[in-house]
Structures are given as C-alpha cells and as structure tokens.
Amino acid sequence: MDSTRRTARRLLLGLFVPTAPSLAWFISFGALALQLFAAIPANSSSQPRNSQPSLPDRSVLAPGDTSSRGKPANCTDLRTGTPFEVRAQRILGSAMLDSAWVPDSTRDCTGSPHGLARHAVSDGNGGIFVAWTASRRSEPDVLVQRLTSGGSVAEGWSIDATSVADFAGAREYPSLCSDGAGGVFVAWQEHRGAQTSAIYVTRLTGAGTLTQEWPAGGLRVSESGSEQAHPQIMSDGTGGAVLVWLERSGRRLGVRAQRVSASGTRDGAWPAEGAELVVGAPEFQVTLLRTLRLANDELLLVWREESLEAARLLAATVNVSQPPLHALESPRLLATGTMVGPPTMLADGAGALIGWSERGAGNESVRLVRLIAGAAVAPGWPANGAALCAGPVGFDAPAILADGDGGATVAWVDRRLDDDGDIFAQRVAAAGSRHASWPEQGFAVCVASGEQFAPALAPDGNGGAIVTWVDTANQPAGGSLLLAGQSVIRPQLIETSIDPGRVRFTWSVDRKTPATYRAYRIEEGGELRELATLIPDGRGQIAMEDAQAPEGREVGYSLSVSIGEEERFLTPIRVQVPVTPLELALQRAWSPPGSDVIRIEFALPRGPAPRLELIDVAGRRVASRTLAEYLPGQRSAEIRPASGTRTGVYFVRLTQGSRTLSRKVVLVR
Secondary structure (H helix, E strand, O other), X not given: OOHXXXXXXXXXXXXXXXXXXXXXXXXXXXXOOOOOOOOOOOOOEXXXXXXXXXXXXXXXXOOOOOOOOOEEEEEEOOOOOOEEEEEEEEEOOOOOEOOOOOOXXXXXXXXXXXXXXXXXXEOOOOOEEEEEEEOOOOXXXXXXXXXXOOOXXXXXXXXXXXXXXXXXXXXXXXXXXXXXXXXXXXXXXXXXXXXXXXXXXXXXXXXXXXXXXXXXXXXXXXXXXXXXXXXXXXXXXXXXXXXXXXXXXXXXXXXXXXXXXXXXXXXXXXXXXXXXXXXXXXXXXXXXXXXXXXXXXXXXXXXXXXXXXXXXXXXXXXEOOOOOOOOXXXXXXXXXXXXXXXXXXXXXXXXXXXXXXXXXXXXXXXXXXXXXXXXXXXXXXXXXXXXXXXXXXXXXEEEEEEOOOOOEXXXXXXXXXXXXXXXXXXXXXXXOOEEOOOOOOOEEEEOOXXXXXXXXXXXXXXXXXXEEEEEHXXXXXXXXXXXXXXXXXXXXXXXXXXXXXXXXXXXXXXXOOOOEEEEEEEOOOOOEEEEEEEOOOOOOEEEEEEOOOOOOEEEEXXXXXEEOOXXXXXXXXXXXXXXXXXXXXXXXXXXXXXXXXXXXXXXXXXXXXXXXXXXEOOOOEEEEEEOOOOOOEEEEEEEOOOOOOOOEEXXXXXEEOOEEEEEEEEEOO
C-alpha cells in the first residue's frame, strides 16, 4: 500500500478504533455492523401521540435549516483508499442544529460512500475485521481485511485483502462474527460450478490464515440442495456459530438455520439440511431477513413476507443453545400494509430497537418499537410501533441511535417536499413517546434541493447526535464532472431494459477523457454492491446488466466515474423490477384495424420455449411460430397469417410444455 493511502486510512480510523466505545464510531456505519453506541442522556418526554396530523409545508419546518446542505466531511473508502465526501450535521439534544460544529473526518466518515459494505466486527484487540463483495475477478468475490487501531493493514494480511476461497465461484453477501479467539467467522452465498446458490462458512485466524481443520473453500452449511441466499451469522457463545438464511423450496421461500462448531463441522444435533424456522407459503414469500443476538442465548429474527397485494413484518426468538425442533409458532406481527420497508435493528441492553417504514390505506409512516425477551413489546410501546412521522408521502431507510435509556434518535429519508428525498430525524423516549422539544412530524436536518439519502447516526458524546448522509448535489452542475483536475462529460443514460430478475442500462460516455466506470446495486440496507467495471465500446457506450435483480420491488443502481484516486457517484437510478409469472396466461388477442397480423399479450413463466399458433374453425393450423427468444415476464407478440387467409373467426393457441391456452379472435383482411 502506498504511503498516501496508508495515511488516509490512519486519518479515517485513528481516533475511533482503540476502545469499545470509540469503535462504535466506525461500526455504526457498517451495513450490518455491531452498532455499539455510547449512552445519551434522556430528556423529558411528551405523552404518546393518539393522532397523526397532516404534514407541515416548507414554511413551518423550523428549527431545521432548510437551506443548508450540511457540512462536508472528506473521507476515504477503506476498501480501495479512494476519497469521497459525505455531508454531516450535529443535532443537539434540544432539537437544534449546532451551527458552530465542524465535522471531524476521523470520526464522522462512513467507511465507504454508502456505509461499509457489507459487515464489520471488532477483532478484540482495538482493530476490526471487515468484509465486502468486489468484482476483481470475472465473478463477484468476497474479500476480508483486518485493520489495526491505526488504520493500517494488520500483520500477516495482504494489503489487497484476502479472498474466502482461491477458486472460481460467484460469491456475495458476506456476514461476519468474532470467533472469540482473535479470529473471525465469515459466511457468504455462492454459486459454485453448476449447483444452485448455497451458503458457506469459513474461519480465519487473526493472522489471516485458514483455521486448522477447516475445509479449504469453506464448509457448506446445508445438504438440502435447495436455493439458499442472504446468510447472517452470529456467535453461539461456546466458540462456534449459528447461521440463518433464506431458502427456496419449490414455490415457497422460508428461513433455515444451522450451527457449526469451532473445528469446522456441522452440529450433529441439528438437521443436516438445517433447522426450518419459517415455512414459506405460496401466497406470502419471505423476502427479507434480519437477525440480532440478544441476552440469554436468544436470537431475534425479524422478517418480511410479501404477496402480490400486501406485506407484513414479523418477529420471533429462538434459543441458539439447542436445535429448533419445529418451525417458529405464533410470531409477533409488527406491521402490515401494501409495502413494508427493510427493517433496521439495533441491540439495546437486554432488548432491541426495530425501525421500518410502511405504507397502507393511503398513508405512510416511519415506525420504531422496542422488543425484549421472547420478542415481547417493551412496556409502554405501541404493539405496531410508535409513529415518528406519518402522511401521504414516502419515507424510507431509517437509521437508529440508542440513547442508553431505552429510547433512541431515528433519521430517515423523507419525500414530503419533493420526490428527491431529504433527511429528517426524531427523538423517542423509553416508552415510545416523542421528546417534548422535538417537532411532532420530525426535525428537518437537510431539505435542500437535490437528493439526500443513506442517512447514518453516531453519538456526539454530549446528548446529541451526528447525522451523515450522501448528497448528489455536490456534483458539478451542467454536463460535466471535475475529477482529478480534468473535466469529464457526464454519462448519459440512453437505454433501459427491465425484466423479471434482470435489469440492463446503457450509457453514452466521454470518448476523449479516459475514466473508469463502475456499476453498483444499492442493497436494501443502503450499502453498495459492486456489479462490474464497465469498459466503453467502440461507439463510446457502456452497458450494465444485473441478472440477479431482486424481483417485485424497487431497486436502486448507481454509476461511478473515477480518474486516479478520485471517484464520483452519479444520482442513483431507481426502477421497479417485475415478478416472474408463476403460470402461463394468455391475456389478450386481437387484430389491429388495417393490419394483417394477430397480436397477443401474455404472461410467460420460466420453462420450455413457448409456441404460438393460429387455428381456423376447422382445426387447421394456418400460421405458427416459436417464441424461444422471449424471456419470462409480461410479453407481447404477433403472428402473421399466410397469404390467402380469409377474413373470419380464428383461434390463437399459446403452448408452453404441457399447458395450452387459446382465445378467439376475428381477422379482418
């Protein structure tokens, strides 16, 4: 590592790694980090709200500063040493901005532009282990690094980070936990060879080597053979670890768990395929999972289930010291609605704080609840969470900072003023009521023009909070970017293609100034997952394709442009990814006036190539074509009858495998 990059890392980490309270400054920004926060004295609180008043307009947003963009903090990406900028504000406990406060980049940086992806844990010696997904091979790979309290790479570790496996395979979604002996457990999702995605785990020593007895390339945690995704790992308290993941079985998507020993074997008392915790139903699919280790060997699970019309958020606990003998029964229902955003979880003493956004009956809100042992709601808190802000607008991405007294400060992205998104915050007391000095609908941290997103929180050490966020308005206006002293024409999006599980973008780029272009997907927790480095073709175009886009939800993508050590992120693109149809459907067939073709609209599931035919009333086929080139999704196609086909009644027949559908159509020639 060159001296400039090493110095930058020291500046970023130097003051907040040596002790557990100061380690929280770094960890609070990791996507699934430990989040160990210093206590914040609680203020007096108001009575719980029984109503949800209408949202204020811009004229009554005081005391927040509606013109300020926040204050810049110049940071360094821990993965690459690349500089980037976040915006920050200090909110006093009395709900006022501290105009004299100056950000300290050694304490207020987020580790990477959207929070360090994916996970960071203490190494027990003042430093950290950190893991992320990178595309340094032809396929995504999971890399692990250990950094000392001074921000330098620990002895024995490669400055280029360590891969969890030394052979080909598409590895992503890492999760970390300490092994209690100076090393680290690392879990990930992998497509290995021709097999479906599976969950693997390995154990690395403090020196960055594979722990003795562990298999090279990791231990496969389940023998089910079903598609597995999104692992989360935590210590079992006895030197081993417990893993939880999503698993698809046929049309069902549920949750399983497994326990592994310190020596790299599955616990023989647990099922070889993993214990089934949540049984997915065809009408409600588990689409998101969060876990948190509580006291007394309890593991808290919070998961989202979705159907085509609704969503719900549920919670339950399981004892990690014994194998679950059956699926979780009677989970606690936290939220229902047409949409429930990804939950944020934070350990708080013997309990946990859970935050989320939800939409239903024309109203949206940001909510917070405190759960204790057995996933019970803490005394005084509403069963469906305290509403921190509500109205007919969009809210998402809540970040939580515990106050050490059972309450919290929460920040979120708020779209009450425009669709771009602003940063608001609220402070909640131990019983779920709003602090008296804070505005009823939230405090305006930043409502300047442009898009603000990815909020994060850390304590200020004096009863307030430091809020950081990403702001796209720090990009130069107009059609160019200034990078490393050079002007680069801003990439222009020229083509978009969106299919179930697949998103493709094409941009035109500057052909005169050499730059590096990287495409990222914004995960639901707000962190960035690098998809690829894009190489311009001979026409000056770059193309990104995400062949594993999450179906049935809004997904964000970001393009970055870099020259040398400086990288600039463009405004994210958000698209709604459709769901793959479950069965073939012929929805419409007609002959457009003045045309000699028959057109159809149909839903195409995964399966054999479909065939389209036109049949006359005598059962004779007058036209036929294959639709092998069509991908699954909502599609349209046309078929042209042979010359000489007369005006009359015909039947359109659509076949896929053993399923055949037909519709009557009138052809006028």
